[in-house]
Each structure stands twice: as structure tokens, then as C-alpha cells.
Amino acid sequence: MALSTQRDSAFLPSPHQFAPQPNHDVFLSFRGVDTRNSFVSHLYHELQLRGIKTFKDDPKFERGTPISSGLFNAIQESRLAIIVLSPKYASSTWCLDELTRILQCMKSKSTVLPVFYHVDPSDVRKQSGSFACAFAEHEESFRKDREKVKSWRAALTEVADLSGFDSKNGCERKLIENIAEWVWEKAHHRFKLLDSIELVGMKFIREQVDLLLAHPTDEVHFIGIWGMGGIGKTTIAKLVYDSISTHFESSSFLANVREVSQRGCLVDLQRQLLSPILKDQITQVWDEQWGTSIIKNCLYNKKVLLILDDVSESSQLEKLAGEKDWFGKGSIIIITTRDKRLLVKHDIHISYKVEALGDDDALELFNWNAFKKDEPEEGFLELSEGFVNYARGLPLALKLLGCLVYKRDQDEWKSELDKLRKIPKSEIIDLLKISYDGLDDMNKDIFLDVAFFHKGKDKEEVIEILDSCGLCGCVGINDLVQKSLLTISHRNVEMHDLIQEMASEIVRRECLDEPGRRSRLCTHDDISHVFINNTATNKIKGISLRMARLEKTYWNCEAFSKMCNLKVLEFYNVINSSSPRILPNSLRSIKWSEYPSKFLPSGFQPNFLIALKMHESKLVQLWDGRKDLPNLKNMDLRYSERLTTTPDFSGIPNLELLDFGCCKNLVEIHPSIADLKCLERLHLDLCSKLKKIPEFSGQMKNLSSLSLQGTSIEKLSSSIGCLVGLTVLYLEDCKNLAGLPSEICNLKSLEWLWMGGCSKIDKLPENVGEMESLTELRLYGTCCPLLV
Secondary structure (H helix, E strand, C coil): CCCCCCCCCCCCCCHHHCCCCCCEEEEEECCHHHHCCCHHHHHHHHHHHCCCCEECCCCCCCCCCCHHHHHHHHHHCEEEEEEEECCCHHHCHHHHHHHHHHHHHCCCHHHEEEEECCCCHHHHHHCCCHHHHHHHHHHHHCCCCHHHHHHHHHHHHHHHCCCCEEHHHCCHHHHHHHHHHHHHHHHCCCCCCCCCCCCCCHHHHHHHHHHHHHCCCCCCEEEEEECCCCCCHHHHHHHHHHHHHHHCCEEEEECCHHHHHHCCCHHHHHHHHHHHHHHHHHHHCCCHHHHHHHHHHHHCCCCEEEEECCCCCHHHHHHHCCCHHHCCCCCEEEEEECCHHHHHHCCCCEEEECCCCCHHHHHHHHHHHHCCCCCCCCCCHHHHHHHHHHHCCCHHHHHHHHHHHCCCCHHHHHHHHHHHHCCCCCCHHHHHHHHHHCCCHHHHHHHHHHHHHHCCCEHHHHHHHHHHCCCCHHHHHHHHHHCCCCEEECCEEECCHHHHHHHHHHHHCCCCCCHHHCCEECCHHHHHHHHHHCCCCCCCCEEEEEEEEEEEECCCHHHHHHCCCCCEEEEEEEEECCCCCCCCCCCCEEEECCCCCCCCCCCCCCCCCCEEECCCCCCCCCCCCCCCCCCCCEEECCCCCCCCECCCCCCCCCCCEEECCCCCCCCECCHHHHHCCCCCEEECCCCCCCCCCCCCCHHHCCCCEEECCCCCCCCCCHHHHHCCCCCEEECCCCCCCCCCCHHHHHCCCCCEEECCCCCCCCCCCHHHHHCCCCCEEECCCCCCCCCC
């Protein structure tokens, strides 16, 4: 038989089509006529679903590639091989050559998995049965090349002796799952840094976790990982999570616990933990106390893997993972922290300290960032070692320095290294600042704004504020991510603590003696100094002060009159004894809880303002008459209990969110609200004195969420039928509401209609049951008959 040029197993690419680094997790070898459209198709689909990159038939690859070169390259660039040995496998000389090459190329036979599909392993080993017929033909066709046939026989014997899977031992579905699990363990369950470097201490931690998995017990294990900031605790935790998460019924990675807790959003982490179980019912988690109770009730009988990243206080553990009996048998809870005492206090007896990288690992990490490979370019070794020496094994510093000199010539490397030698070794902040110094002026502003005001916020919200300040937010954030100064996690803009400390030091050095001459202020002492001594200047671009507990201050608000370039103003848990007589018109974003005055300053005209958030303010009214604020999109005055009326909205055409929730004395909504074409969400929940709302209009077609729960409204206007984009309508506990207008059935987009507790409602419009998008209708506490 002549050597076939038609590919039976996988079309081979030309050698030049691949980079030298492995490009696939698995090389899949199979006989096409036996399994291509059946078993192999299902197996390939399962591997793809698990994110396992698999080399298989691909029409892009050249047909007829010489086996001697093409096959070698295709196999070389794969980490593992699966050999599907089917009845006609041995009839293909291509497959036999492929098998021979696989066994020659794979350094370890543990990376080759034979699958005996409808064949007996002994037939493969001895070339009997259907394999005997195939070899009878080969012996005839290759009479002049007996050695080739001999090598094929040896390869089949060798692969048959390897540990593999036999299709006779169970259903095909289970066989595919077992194969995929084997590949996952081999290809992905490796504890390596993102660029293939193992962290110091990682191997020992892996061994301990593997021990727990290999010898399962009913015990719930708490494991602590601790060390200094930037040392790699989070990286280790992520690698552990990726490695073992498939062994658990439920798994959650809760990032930045300390910071989320400081923002008062710990309930968000509780929801994240419970989300895989509660799904749509996650809205039941209203506060931390209730969340803790639900965690206990939902997880006590489930095998859970939970990572709590960057825990700083025992109270955080108490609300997320208080006791072992909160979780089911065999659960593992891993906590990363900078504070070893926290682990001791919580009786966590298994703990590991993460040490700095050793010289070899540190050099390799630097190389991956400076050269995108594990070895330096020729002539750069000594220079690379110089940078590594200054980083002192800190992974974050190694990555930043590597990115700093990427694609730069030796003279530039030497210049940057000379700069480093002028910086004291103990000054890690200055070491990190080198990356900042390489930014252009706009990206420097973006970086500092994120560090002081926007860390942890939604990326789109941050971009919007940055853009309003004349900065290119989207491009700038992406640039900073590429330079390892920012990260994006769950759509939020994040920054390492050491990087944030570096930003604080940069601003402090703008004027060491006088905070009022700096561009940004965020510490209590600095802000108090500026207001008490009235030392503000036009240098100040932003002020942010978020106190953990309510604190009263005695500041002179006249300092605002000098801040003509102030763009961001945030006060949280700060009660000032005096009210501001003036606020800068340059402001873009105001977030001021406990605002002390009944009104905003009369001359305040912030034309560029996009967000006005004043929770728990003392406001009675924002302003009299019309005020033109063309850029304002977000107005949030929740819990402003003295507020009685809303402002005239006619001069605020771009409003997207209005939130007056829990304004208990609000009695009037200005009728100009009907003219807001951009309004998407209107929240009036728990405005208990609000008895009526204005007529709606066809201009409000973008309104998607309307919350009136807990109000005293007595009637819904028939104009509600104009809200064609409404998807959510909350009417819960509207105890004075006597019924719904028939026009509500015109809301073709409505998905949720919550009316629980509306005790006066005893019937629904006739056509409610025909609303095509309605998926959730809550009627508890009403007198309505259930829909059938």
C-alpha cells in the first residue's frame, strides 16, 4: 500500500505556522472513518467546553504536508496526546506514523493517554484481530521496508502497555467525562505563574492541598496564606482555585474582601458566594446579618471551595465563613491576609507564609515581562540581573520593571538601571514609581484619579467621570492595565495596594509642607488642615474622605471658594458643623453623605456635573425653580428624610437615574419628570408620604425600572401604559393602592411585577395573563385570585 497523503487523524500545519512555545493542550490522534463524526466529535466538544485547547481536524491546515516534518512539529507544540485506538486505526499508515512520532516526542509517557474504543487492548498489543488484517496488508505493501512495519508494531505494543481507558468499562458519556477530567488534571492543574513560573512556596502548598483531596475526610479545612503586600498571595489563591475547583459542588473566589468591606459592601460578597445556589433568588440577601444566616442554611450540606482574598478583620470572616459547621463535609476555605494574627484568632491551624521569589524564579518572572519568554535576549543577562537585584524577589516589582523596559534597547536599559541605583533599596514606593514616570501627562492624571477616587468602581462609571474631566478614560485605563498599574476584575477598576501607596507618595511630594497646594486630598489630617486653616488653592482637583465611623468636624467651608479646579468631591460618614456658602462650579462628581445644609448654595451652577449623590442629607429642597445642568446623569438622594419636593427637571434633560428611596417626607414629584427622555431608572421606594406621582408620557420610553414600593399612592395613572420599555415594576406594600389600570397590559416588555402586600387589590386586569414577557408576578398579601 502506498503511503497515503490524505489526513486521517488531524491535518498537519506547516512548521512556520507555530510559535516555538506549546500552542495546544492536547494532540488528538484518531482514525477518521471510525470515530470522526461520533466519539471523537463528542470528546472534542467536551474538551472545548472545559477550555482545553485541542489539536484536531482543521481545514485551515495544509493537506499533504510531509509527515516526517509536519507531524513532528504538530506533536511538538502539544503538551499531551490522546490516542483513540479504534478497529480501523491500524489500517491507516498516517495514523501509525503519527503514533510513532507521539511516542518519540513525548518526554514522559504519562502525557500519552490510549483510549481503547471498541477494541481489545490485547489485540492492540499483539496486533491480533482487526489489527492482524491491517498488518497483513502492510507487510505486503512494505516488503522493501520491513523496519517501518516493525516500528509500527513496536509503537502499538508500547501504547497498549500504557495506562488508559477502555470503552467496554462503562457508558460512552462517562468515558468522555473521565478522559476530559484526565486532561484537565494534566494540562491545567499545574501551579505556575501566568507566564509559566512556579512561585516559591507554591509546591509545598500544592502538596498539602493534594493531600487533602487524595485522602478525603468529613472534616472542613480552613487554610491561611499570609505575607506582605505584593508577594503573590492572591496569585497563589487563584492558582489553587483554578486547580481544584472542579472537585467541589460549589466554588467561589471572593476578591478584595478588605476593600469591599471598607466600602460597606460586604453584602455583595455574600451574594456572590450564594449566587450559584440562590440564582434569581439572590435578591433575598438584603443585609449582612440576613446574608450570614442564609449562608449557614444554604451551604451546611454542600462540599464547598471558598477563597477569601485579602481579609483584614475577624468581622469579615464572621460574616462570610464563621464556623466549620457552616459548610458540608470535605469543604476547603482558603484565606489570604497580611495579618497572621487574624489566622490565629480564627483558630486556623494550617497556614503558610509566602516568601519572596528566589533568584532563579525572580529572573524568569522578569524575563517573561521584559522579553515575553523565559530567557533574556543576547547581551541583556547582566542588565536583567541588575533589575532583579533591585526588586528583591517582589513579584509585583519584577513585573512592573519588566514591562518598563520591554522592547527598549540596551542604552535605555542602562539609563533606567542607573536611575534605580540612585534610589535607596528600602524605598519600594520609589521603585514602583518608575512605571509612573514613563506615562504621558494625561495617563498620569488618570492613574492618580483612579488611585485617589475610583479604585474598586465600575469601569464604565470611572470612564464617564474621567471623560467629563477632559481625560480619555477608555484608552487611558487600557494603557494603564497594559503597564500593570491597573487591573480589571468583575468589571471593576482595581489597583494593588502598593501601587496606590506609590500614588499617594507622588501627590504628597507635590508639596511636602502644605496639603492645600497638592492636587488630590484623601486623608483626614490633610483635609482637616486645609479646611481649618483655610489654605486651599486652585491646585486641588479632588477631595475624598471616607470614614469608617461617623465623625463630626468643625471645618471652615470658606476654603471651597479657592478650589476653582475641584472636580471630584466625596465625603462619607463626615458631619460638618457648618454649611458651605459656596461650592466650585468646576465639580463633575459630588458624593456627600450627611450633607449639612437645607439647600445647595444659591450660586452653585456646575454645568459639567454628571453625578450628584447625597445620601442621608439634611436637604429640604435642592434649589428653587429651573437650573440648567445639561450633563447631569445620576441624582441619588436616598435617605434624605427632610426632603419634601424634587427639583424642576426641565433643565436636566440627560438624567438616567433618579433615586429618592427612603425620603420619608417627600410628598411631591415635579411634573417635568415626564419630559426626561433618557431616564432609565426611577426609585421612589419607601417614600411613605408620597400619595401620587405625575402623569407619565411617551417620551419616557427608556424607563426600564420603576420602584414605588412602600409609598402611599392610591392610584396608578392609565398613562403608565406609555412606558413601553419598562421591564421591572415594584409595587410591594403599597397598602393604599386599590387596583391596577387596564393599560398596564400594554407593557409588552414587563418581566417582573411585584405587588406583595398590596392588601386593597382584589383583582387584576383581565389580560395580565397574556403579557408575553411577564415571568414573575408576586401577589402574596393581596386578595387577588391566582392566575391559572
